[in-house]
Amino acid sequence: MTESWDTIADWYTDLVRADSAMHEFNREILLEHLPEDLSGQRVLDLGCGEGIITRAVAARGAVAVGIDASPRMVENAEAVGAAGVRGSVRYSVDDGCVLGTVATGSVDWVTAGLSLNNVPDLDAALGAVRRVLVARGVLVFTVPHPCFEAPHASWLRDEGGGARRVVGGYFAEGFWRSEDPGSVRRAGNHHRMISTYVGAMVGGGFEVEAVAEPAPGVRLAADQPRRAELPPFLVVRARRG
Numbered sequence: 001m002t003e004s005w006d007t008i009a010d011w012y013t014d015l016v017r018a019d020s021a022m023h024e025f026n027r028e029i030l031l032e033h034l035p036e037d038l039s040g041q042r043v044l045d046l047g048c049g050e051g052i053i054t055r056a057v058a059a060r061g062a063v064a065v066g067i068d069a070s071p072r073m074v075e076n077a078e079a080v081g082a083a084g085v086r087g088s089v090r091y092s093v094d095d096g097c098v099l100g101t102v103a104t105g106s107v108d109w110v111t112a113g114l115s116l117n118n119v120p121d122l123d124a125a126l127g128a129v130r131r132v133l134v135a136r137g138v139l140v141f142t143v144p145h146p147c148f149e150a151p152h153a154s155w156l157r158d159e160g161g162g163a164r165r166v167v168g169g170y171f172a173e174g175f176w177r178s179e180d181p182g183s184v185r186r187a188g189n190h191h192r193m194i195s196t197y198v199g200a201m202v203g204g205g206f207e208v209e210a211v212a213e214p215a216p217g218v219r220l221a222a223d224q225p226r227r228a229e230l231p232p233f234l235v236v237r238a239r240r241g
């Protein structure tokens with residue numbers, strides 16, 4: 001069976017809600033680029049999945065809207081709803097390349113955690129984000145680190161008993177899917193070079209304010225020691241110019 005985000009939605013939801021160290025780390029490094037207090041701020045979470053980031057921004061007081069192309073993912077997010085958050089949450093099925101459910105100039109912030117590497121047309125997604133953001137609004141996104149999470153990256157045991165990441169195919173941009181039945185990326189995703197992301201931001205009318213490659217935190221390094229020496233994610237913060 002060829003998997004899609006909709007067919008693995010329940011599996012992914014269980015993974016994230018089983019207190020996944022990777023997803024907690026991803027959420028925390030993205031939140032570092034947002035204000036602690038988002039009271040009354042309108043935040044669109046693009047590719048919200050089961051809502052891990054949507055709920056986190058709402059916990060900071062935001063009026064949060066999560067959109068995702070997978071109806072099942074949205075159902076799973078809605079099942080948790082706004083429990084325990086200070087702000088509010090609402091979800092819709094929508095395509096991040098279009099954002100047809102989101103009005104022009106209606107949001108102050110856009111978050112996109114591990115989702116822009118899933119959209120087929122990055123320029124279209126950035127155009128849609130630009131349209132829905134207010135003037136000087138901000139996009140913060142994370143993607144799997146394009147260098148170390150390049151297509152079909154694997155691990156090699158070294159002589160000291162540690163592990164080394166084996167990567168290649170960095171220039172082979174485009175759609176790929178992992179053949180590992182336990183990999184998130186079996187749903188398929190789009191590999192893009194770092195320069196492609198930055199170039200698309202600049203070309204799409206964004207001012208890049210920060211690019212970060214955070215080292216795994218204590219919990220992630222303990223959970224997956226082989227990851228301790230490499231950044232799993234790339235974080236970008238860009239302002240609508």
Ligand SMILES: C[S@@+](CC[C@H](N)C(=O)[O-])C[C@H]1O[C@@H](n2cnc3c(N)ncnc32)[C@H](O)[C@@H]1O
Nearest residue numbers: 005047048049068069070095096113114115118
């Ligand atoms: C790796 S998950 C990330 C979910 C969530 N942001 C998180 O941090 O757990 C990627 C998400 O992007 C969604 N997605 C894929 N293509 C999309 C598109 N064109 N528009 C909106 N969402 C999309 C998938 O359905 C999936 O929920």
